[in-house]
Amino acid sequence: MTLPSSLYQHLITKLVVVLDLVQQSEGITTPQAKQALLHATNDFRNAVATAKRLALDLPGGELVVREQDEIIMMLTQLRDGKRRQLHRFFVAAEDDNMDLDSAASTP
Structure with missing residues (x-):
């Protein structure tokens, strides 16, 4: 349905x-x-x-309480994983920007 x-x-x-x-x-x-x-x-x-x-x-x-807790834990882990991915992305982007900045300032 x-x-x-x-x-x-x-x-x-x-x-x-x-x-x-x-x-x-x-x-x-x-x-x-x-x-x-x-x-x-x-x-x-x-x-x-x-x-x-x-x-x-x-x-x-x-859903019984145990099932709700399992789903909440799974969603929390998924959220935390996405946050780690996003953090790694920004760190990599900052590293790329620093490489470009240092290359641009080199005579």
Whole structure:
């Protein structure tokens, strides 16, 4: 089962509509504005509820604490490895720049 990505993409759009209605210069003083806000908030709420239901219905989404700890440890190791790679890259780049600088200053 896959999640419909369009549903999640439209959540932001629906939220923006609600925020735009709330922040309009005339506010929500007119019956039409109140009705539009009610419709927009209901639309957003229903979309969030659907997204939440679909996410909760995904199979295999439950992890015990031990599995969570293993994943966190794996991700931490991956992060640390990427940081070491990045550090080596910058050290190598600095060495290359120093070689170029020293060559340029040599008469």
